[in-house]
Structure formats: structure tokens, C-alpha cells
Amino acid sequence: MKILLTNDDGIHAPGLAALVEAVAGLGEITVVAPEAEMSAVGHAITLTDPLKVKEYNKNGKFFGYAVDGTPADCVKIAAWALFKDQPAPDLLISGINLGANTGINTIYSGTVSAATEGAILGIPSFAVSLATFKNPDFSAAAEFARYLAPLMIKQKLPAGVYLNVNVPAVPRSQIKGIQITRQSKANYREEYHVRTDPRNNKYYWLTGEKINIEKEEDVDDRAILDNKISVMPIHYDLTHYQSLDSMRQWDLQWK
Amino acid sequence: MKILLTNDDGIHAPGLAALVEAVAGLGEITVVAPEAEMSAVGHAITLTDPLKVKEYNKNGKFFGYAVDGTPADCVKIAAWALFKDQPAPDLLISGINLGANTGINTIYSGTVSAATEGAILGIPSFAVSLATFKNPDFSAAAEFARYLAPLMIKQKLPAGVYLNVNVPAVPRSQIKGIQITRQSKANYREEYHVRTDPRNNKYYWLTGEKINIEKEEDVDDRAILDNKISVMPIHYDLTHYQSLDSMRQWDLQWK
Numbered sequence: 378m379k380i381l382l383t384n385d386d387g388i389h390a391p392g393l394a395a396l397v398e399a400v401a402g403l404g405e406i407t408v409v410a411p412e413a414e415m416s417a418v419g420h421a422i423t424l425t426d427p428l429k430v431k432e433y434n435k436n437g438k439f440f441g442y443a444v445d446g447t448p449a450d451c452v453k454i455a456a457w458a459l460f461k462d463q464p465a466p467d468l469l470i471s472g473i474n475l476g477a478n479t480g481i482n483t484i485y486s487g488t489v490s491a492a493t494e495g496a497i498l499g500i501p502s503f504a505v506s507l508a509t510f511k512n513p514d515f516s517a518a519a520e521f522a523r524y525l526a527p528l529m530i531k532q533k534l535p536a537g538v539y540l541n542v543n544v545p546a547v548p549r550s551q552i553k554g555i556q557i558t559r560q561s562k563a564n565y566r567e568e569y570h571v572r573t574d575p576r577n578n579k580y581y582w583l584t585g586e587k588i589n590i591e592k593e594e595d596v597d598d599r600a601i602l603d604n605k606i607s608v609m610p611i612h613y614d615l616t617h618y619q620s621l622d623s624m625r626q627w628d629l630q631w632k
Numbered sequence: 633m634k635i636l637l638t639n640d641d642g643i644h645a646p647g648l649a650a651l652v653e654a655v656a657g658l659g660e661i662t663v664v665a666p667e668a669e670m671s672a673v674g675h676a677i678t679l680t681d682p683l684k685v686k687e688y689n690k691n692g693k694f695f696g697y698a699v700d701g702t703p704a705d706c707v708k709i710a711a712w713a714l715f716k717d718q719p720a721p722d723l724l725i726s727g728i729n730l731g732a733n734t735g736i737n738t739i740y741s742g743t744v745s746a747a748t749e750g751a752i753l754g755i756p757s758f759a760v761s762l763a764t765f766k767n768p769d770f771s772a773a774a775e776f777a778r779y780l781a782p783l784m785i786k787q788k789l790p791a792g793v794y795l796n797v798n799v800p801a802v803p804r805s806q807i808k809g810i811q812i813t814r815q816s817k818a819n820y821r822e823e824y825h826v827r828t829d830p831r832n833n834k835y836y837w838l839t840g841e842k843i844n845i846e847k848e849e850d851v852d853d854r855a856i857l858d859n860k861i862s863v864m865p866i867h868y869d870l871t872h873y874q875s876l877d878s879m880r881q882w883d884l885q886w887k
Contacts, residue, residue, distance in 0.1 A: 416679060417676060417678070417680075418674065419673065419677070419704075420675060420740050421673045422674070425669075428835065428836045430834070450838075457822040457823065458824035481752065484675050484868050485675050528882065538872045538875050554886050558871075559873065559876065567708055567711075580682040580684050581685065582683075583678065583709075608879070610871065612872040613736070614815050614817070615739065615796075615870075618814065619790070621814065621865060629780075629810040629812075631810050
């Protein structure tokens with residue numbers, strides 16, 4: 378089994394190292410990850426600049442390929458340039474991300490976008506994130522990734538469907554199980570801290586908190602609050618099919 | 633009627649100027665757009681750096697606010713900082729983008745992500761793009777945006793649903809009508825041109841072409857090929873609902 382690993386926290390990130398260690402015994406592991414931290418890059422790809430790829434060593438040993446681009450770039454360049462003459466990987470895993478990618482955060486997530494690129498290429502793919510930014514203990518998320526990896530290959534999801542996994546940041550013994558989830562509709566209440574620089578220009582720092590998280594246990598944000606592992610099937614067809622019929626009633630005209 | 637305009641080609645872009653001109657008579661227009669070109673930034677937001685906002689003049693007159701961030705940043709900072717004490721806009725329009733945002737390009741699009749932010753804020757929103765990179769004539773797209781603006785407010789879409797509009801790059805007289813569409817599933821066949829820099833490092837330029845565009849007339853990529861204006865209802869709930877039941881059969885265990 379060939380597994381391609383990537384992330385958006387960068388090739389140096391401990392979450393990626395934990396993932397490599399977790400799946401090491403499952404097959405042939407290849408790491409292609411951003412050289413720099415790429416959080417909240419969304420589904421960015423690099424079009425206007427060329428990409429460079431470096432071999433990256435860790436503790437004196439080859440660890441993987443560092444790309445000066447985004448997570449989506451890493452998956453694209455792996456498939457279409459670095460390993461284009463080889464069979465496609467059997468599985469792609471993106472993570473382990475520092476910080477939850479649940480609810481609306483899913484759409485901003487570089488971690489998820491890498492799994493999206495995997496799905497576009499027809500590779501069984503999942504993203505895995507740990508719901509904390511501080512003092513991360515990746516062990517439960519790593520264990521779950523290892524558990525899910527062979528299942529993803531056995532249980533075939535429909536074309537274009539992949540998984541977004543989020544793990545609560547609690548000790549393993551406090552995890553209350555696995556919840557199949559849908560994306561929360563909770564929004565952010567945003568706040569910009571306004572400051573003034575030494576040249577008297579204003580600048581704005583974004584902060585925000587999620588409000589109105591739904592109570593239903595099958596909502597991804599709620600699952601994390603309930604100390605459950607959230608597993609959400611995700612796809613990249615953004616069409617709102619339910620509106621197609623009602624929009625035909627608009628009777629749009631172009632004369 | 634208050635209209636907020638933004639784009640991803642930057643505040644200097646002629647497509648934005650064409651949009652401003654098109655909707656000028658409809659109400660109070662405010663422009664908040666990226667200072668620099670931001671194509672293919674996806675749904676990026678700026679978290680690790682502060683944002684600066686400058687007043688931008690054009691032909692000696694105030695034109696709008698230039699933000700050193702992404703399209704999504706522009707919408708967020710407009711709503712939560714620049715105009716936070718004012719009523720929300722009645723409409724948000726993002727564009728007119730240079731290049732189609734149809735099919736899979738939708739997920740990479742900064743233009744669309746700005747409309748997504750509008751929808752998140754509960755503002756009727758649409759993105760509008762012209763399907764060419766060369767010698768753009770924005771007049772038909774601008775005319776359609778002006779036609780659609782009051783309709784968007786009258787015809788209420790469900791919460792979280794907005795529109796992705798793409799206009800073929802042909803003379804107005806050759807446009808064959810308006811098509812309500814869904815997102816094409818056509819993928820790219822990517823190619824990286826590999827070159828060597830003066831220091832003998834390899835670098836990779838991404839190119840690619842879309843292949844296997846569906847034949848059905850209600851597919852967005854096909855509508856453009858058929859010289860029709862594509863209007864797609866879009867949402868940001870990425871859950872693949874059809875897989876929720878089948879995933880419960882996986883019987884995931886965590887002991």
C-alpha cells in the first residue's frame with residue numbers, strides 16, 4: 378500500500394511527524410508537504426509563480442519533499458510531476474493539523490484542501506485535525522488515522538467523496554466514541570483589534586469566536602464539544618441542487 | 633440600496649471598474665477590494681498578519697478601500713470593522729473576474745470566496761466572471777450584473793445560498809441566453825513545465841487543460857462553451873449527505 382502524506386502546518390510540523398510514525402508500518406510512505414506554515418490558505422494553488430521542491434532531512438535521514446507552495450500544490454505536483462510515472466497512491470492523508478477544521482473552518486482549511494486534491498485525482502483521501510492550538514498530544518489522532526487508513530481503502534466512497542476527521546483534544550480515555558457528522562452552520566462573531574503602527578497607520582488583527590453551534594449530536598462542531606471523533610463525508614461539488622428548480626421560476630431573460 | 637463590491641483581481645482591475653460603472657445608478661456603492669491581484673487564493677483568510685486598509689483614488693476621485701489581504705478578508709473587514717456600525721449591505725457582488733470560475737475552478741476562486749463570505753454574513757451575494765484572460769470586453773457581464781442585482785434582492789434564496797455567474801467572452805449578440813447550471817465534474821489534465829534556474833535548481837510551472845466536460849446543457853462549463861450565461865446556485869456546506877447513511881454501516885469502533 379502506497380500512502381501520500383501532506384499537511385498545511387508545514388513539513389517541520391510535529392503533527393505530520395506523528396502521522397508518519399502512526400502509518401509507517403502500513404506500507405510505503407511518501408511525504409510531500411509545504412516548506413512553510415500555510416494555515417488558512419484555503420484552496421489556494423500557485424499559478425503565477427513557479428514551485429521549487431527540496432529534499433528535506435530530519436535527524437540526518439530523508440523525510441520527504443518540501444514544496445514552496447500550498448497544500449493543494451503539494452498534492453498536484455506529487456501526482457503530475459514528482460511521481461507522474463508511478464502508480465497513484467492508494468491513500469492520501471493530510472494532517473495532523475493543529476486546530477479543528479469543523480463547521481465553517483472547513484472551507485478555509487488548507488488541510489482539507491489537500492484531501493480535496495486527492496479526491497479530485499481519484500485517490501481515497503482524508504484530512505485529520507486535532508482540536509487545539511496549545512500543548513497538542515497527537516497520539517489519539519494518530520491512532521485513529523492508522524485505524525481509518527485501511528478502512529478507507531476497503532470501504533469505497535463514491536467518486537469525489539472523501540473524509541474530514543476531527544479529534545477532540547482530550548486524553549484518549551476521555552474520547553466518547555466516533556460520530557458520523559455533517560458540517561455545522563455556526564458562524565463566527567468576528568472582531569478586528571484596531572491598532573496604530575509607529576507611522577500612525579491603522580492596522581487590523583482578526584479574532585473571532587464561533588457562536589450558535591447546533592445542539593444536534595451529528596454536527597461536527599458539537600461532536601468535538603461532546604469529546605467525540607468527528608468523521609464527515611465531504612465533497613467539492615458546491616451546487617445547491619435544491620435551488621435549481623426554484624431558480625428556473627425566476628424566468629431570467631436575456632434579449 | 634447599498635451594494636458592496638469586491639473582486640480578486642485587485643482594486644486596480646478594469647473588471648471591477650466596469651462593475652462599478654454598471655451598478656452605479658442602483659444605489660450607494662462601496663468598494664473594498666484587495667490591493668494586489670489575488671487570483672487562485674481560494675478561500676484564504678489572513679490570520680497570522682494584520683491587515684492594512686488604504687483609501688484608493690482613481691482619476692483624482694475616491695474609488696474605494698484597498699486591503700492588503702484576500703477577497704475574503706475584504707468582505708470580513710468591511711462587515712466587522714470598516715462599516716460595523718452601519719446596516720449590512722443589501723447586496724454583495726464580486727467581480728468582474730478575468731477568467732471563468734466554472735467547474736472545478738469554482739473551488740479555487742477568490743472571486744467566489746468573496747461571495748461566500750457575503751452569504752455567511754446573510755447578504756444576498758453573487759460572483760461574476762468573464763470567460764477569458766485576453767482582450768476582455770466586460771460590457772455583457774456588466775449588463776448582466778446590473779440586471780441580476782435587483783432580482784437577487786427580490787427573489788430571496790435560502791440562507792447560505794448565493795450565485796456563481798459566468799459570462800462567455802463573445803459579443804453580446806452571440807450570447808444565446810441564460811442557463812441555470814450545476815458545477816461540472818470535469819477535471820484538469822495538469823502538466824508541470826520543468827526548468828532549471830541559473831543556480832541549477834529545478835523549478836516547476838503549472839499548466840493544465842480541462843478534459844471530459846459533460847455534454848449536458850445544464851453543466852456550467854458546457855453553458856460557457858454553448859455561449860450561454862451560466863448562473864449556478866452555490867452553497868458552502870460541504871457535507872456529502874448521501875454518504876451519511878452508508879458511512880454508518882462502516883461500524884467505526886473506538887475502544
